[in-house]
Amino acid sequence: MVIMVQEEVRKGPWTEQEDLQLVCFVGLFGERRWDFIAKVSGLNRTGKSCRLRWINYLHPGLKRGRLTPQEERLVLELHSLWGNRWSRIARKLPGRTDNEIKNYWRTHMRKKAQERRRSSSPSSSSSQLCSSPSTNNIKPPPVSLPEAAQNTTGDGEGWLQDYGASGDLAVQTREMKEEGGHALIGIGYPMDQIWKEIASLEEVNSSEIVVSEGCSNDQGYSSYCSSVVTSPLWDYCCSDTLWKIDEEDVKMLLPASGMHDKC
């Protein structure tokens, strides 16, 4: 019997050493080709895992800590427009990740569901369409809404039912759905108004957002990272030389087998 001695792909929490290695190699090769980075870095991780770790934790532009009230409000507003399009929402919140927003939303919805359960009588079970945000078994009937509103249906009824902070908008939207989804405009909270509200929110955050959206390229980093708290790991590894090394040069200079030793 042949025993395959295969290096197992590591899972679970990342160690500081792994973080360091990843930061180094992302510095070398950029935020792409994650499988390649996973291989050459010597991390026994999948490319997916590396990417996720980078995006959700190591990215130099990330904010830490709880969402501010403005951010919370923005999340609620944008979710009412786009539904569970977390990455899209995250793009409007500089320094926040889709994962973070998703987690926040879950917590938020759970709280709302609990409050609702407490406040409602035991007999009124029919009104509790969503006891938990993660319960996606209950899918809403398909409705013919314009795109912005259609996107909101992806989560089932739950988020609409339990929507709290900007209740008016939620109620309006729910009413629209209950009416079959036709009269999206003109039920007291027209799309114009919604967009105005978003626009005004965006104005408040506009400077940050502009920077954030530029952050997907290298230039964005340099400007953005200087104004936001950056990872200590990043400080450790992010030197000019690292960024200036061309990938082809690296190939010439560092045989893959020993790369991670040098980094």
Place this chain on the structure above:
DNA sequence: AACTGTCTCAACCGCGTTAGC
């Protein structure tokens, strides 16, 4: 102090989309 329930967040998984060949 010990136990239990709840919350938060990091990470994984599956699937759809995109890019390269």
Place this chain on the structure above:
DNA sequence: TGCTAACGCGGTTGAGACAGT
């Protein structure tokens, strides 16, 4: 043009922290 690998997104899970009893 079809195939394949890589990427990106949304859903879900699980471990650790924290609060309440």
